[in-house]
Amino acid sequence: MSTAAEPAIKSYFFGKGYRDLWATIRDSWRLNLETAGGHFNAAASLIPGDYWDKAKGIFLGTASVAVILFGTAFFILASAVHVVVLVALLVTIYLAFSLVYLLERAVLLIKKYFTVCPICHEKFDLPEYFCPGCGAVHRRLIPSSYGILWRTCRCGTRLPATFFLKRGELRSRCSKCEELLEQDHLESRKIFVPIVGGPAVGKSAFLYSAAQRLLDEEAGRLGLVASFAEAASEGDLARAKAALQTGRAPDKTVDTLPRAFNIRLEGRGGRRLLYLYDPAGEAFNDTTDLILHRFQGFLSGMIFLIDPFSIRAVRAEYADQLSGLETALNPSRLPVTDALSRVLVTMEEHFGLAKTGRLKSPVAVVLSKLDAFDLDDRLGEPAISRHITAASEPLDRARARDSVIRDQLVRWDQADLVQQLETRFTRVAYFSCTALGRMPDATGRPFEPQGIMEPLLWILGDADRVFRQREVA
Amino acid sequence: MDDVGEILGCVFGLLMIVLVIATIATAISGCMTVGVVYGAGRSLWNYGLAFGRNVRREEVPV
Numbered sequence: 001m002s003t004a005a006e007p008a009i010k011s012y013f014f015g016k017g018y019r020d021l022w023a024t025i026r027d028s029w030r031l032n033l034e035t036a037g038g039h040f041n042a043a044a045s046l047i048p049g050d051y052w053d054k055a056k057g058i059f060l061g062t063a064s065v066a067v068i069l070f071g072t073a074f075f076i077l078a079s080a081v082h083v084v085v086l087v088a089l090l091v092t093i094y095l096a097f098s099l100v101y102l103l104e105r106a107v108l109l110i111k112k113y114f115t116v117c118p119i120c121h122e123k124f125d126l127p128e129y130f131c132p133g134c135g136a137v138h139r140r141l142i143p144s145s146y147g148i149l150w151r152t153c154r155c156g157t158r159l160p161a162t163f164f165l166k167r168g169e170l171r172s173r174c175s176k177c178e179e180l181l182e183q184d185h186l187e188s189r190k191i192f193v194p195i196v197g198g199p200a201v202g203k204s205a206f207l208y209s210a211a212q213r214l215l216d217e218e219a220g221r222l223g224l225v226a227s228f229a230e231a232a233s234e235g236d237l238a239r240a241k242a243a244l245q246t247g248r249a250p251d252k253t254v255d256t257l258p259r260a261f262n263i264r265l266e267g268r269g270g271r272r273l274l275y276l277y278d279p280a281g282e283a284f285n286d287t288t289d290l291i292l293h294r295f296q297g298f299l300s301g302m303i304f305l306i307d308p309f310s311i312r313a314v315r316a317e318y319a320d321q322l323s324g325l326e327t328a329l330n331p332s333r334l335p336v337t338d339a340l341s342r343v344l345v346t347m348e349e350h351f352g353l354a355k356t357g358r359l360k361s362p363v364a365v366v367l368s369k370l371d372a373f374d375l376d377d378r379l380g381e382p383a384i385s386r387h388i389t390a391a392s393e394p395l396d397r398a399r400a401r402d403s404v405i406r407d408q409l410v411r412w413d414q415a416d417l418v419q420q421l422e423t424r425f426t427r428v429a430y431f432s433c434t435a436l437g438r439m440p441d442a443t444g445r446p447f448e449p450q451g452i453m454e455p456l457l458w459i460l461g462d463a464d465r466v467f468r469q470r471e472v473a
Numbered sequence: 474m475d476d477v478g479e480i481l482g483c484v485f486g487l488l489m490i491v492l493v494i495a496t497i498a499t500a501i502s503g504c505m506t507v508g509v510v511y512g513a514g515r516s517l518w519n520y521g522l523a524f525g526r527n528v529r530r531e532e533v534p535v
Binding site: 009010012016020021023024025026027028030031032035036039055056058059060061062063064065066067068069070071074075078 | 501505507508509510511512513519520523526529531
């Protein structure tokens, strides 16, 4: 526990009690010396007088000696009692706040609550809280020597010092970057899903389309209530939605260190906060930018978007049709294997992944831009249905989809990519989607995304069983 | 008889001396006892006074 001073009043038995004890000893000694000195001087002046004066002199002289002797005895005895009482109460309070603190940590651990900043992506146990009275920052608002359950700010405001007393309702900020946090950033189960892929693979369109669908339809179907945890995400989605409804692609992400897109999901099992990350594709051009993607240290899963037109074999196959549609299709220039390798290298060098280790979090490999040419027929639902029909034994749709897309990637000379994915990730599933539903044109018709929820729900279902309800039903 | 009278006079004189010394000693020890009790009480009072002056809860702004 930190020993840094807090803007709060410390428990009497951890600070002031000892200062008071020392002041009492000093003050009592000063009084004893004054008394003894006064009596001794009076005795000295009375002794030469008559018998009555002599008697008074003896009385005062003895009293002056007795004050010193008994003063010492009382000081030793009373100080010992004082110290014993102080230490006994200190130990009692120390045990009490340690117990409450440990209990709080245990409950937070069981509930899987921890804090992750949506801006700097730092993961920590405790944010910094603001006093609602004076705005002072309390860096360690926990059961401590400042109070077992409550503490008093220097301004006099009482603050709850524990999760059990709704500490999370106080305004708080990230202890690293000082960005303001919402209660959901602290007290909720969290799911972290970055959308990975090179520039122009369609990450932003995928994120906003999936988020809109989750908010509008899927959450309700799963028995959850979805809402925005913060205004920033709501504003971003409103802008993207306006663009998608008028047939424009969402604005390109420019930040290589993305702000998390948060969606709150409430329902059975409590509150959850979904962190979706959409870094600019340029972040995957260089591992340096990826080091700051700290969410890679606590992934729930990863959506790896592949623009089929970033694959040389696909470009060659569609060379004739591509010539006039390069601008509309906007093929990604970053080779797929490069993007994946950079993510893996970063995780090996900075996030503890062994050189030959496998990531426990699942990866959804999603081929995007399914709306182009005949890709939907080759990789979409029609192809999957044909594969199931042609199979010699019963095949579920997920396995059929995996097979269709995986085999096509191998045919497009991406066997290395498939091998890398399947050797470095414990669970891999293949999907295809069109985040826009059609190729961008000048008509202004709204986009109609397809196949965007399956990969996200597969990842969410792996992270939290509440998202598997639909599959069970 | 004279000897007896002398001896009795000496004894009486001695007794008187002892009595005077005992009275003085008693008076002195009485003064000293009262002085000790007073001194002890005073030192206890001083500790109580110092305790009352210094031991207080930290004041909280209102």
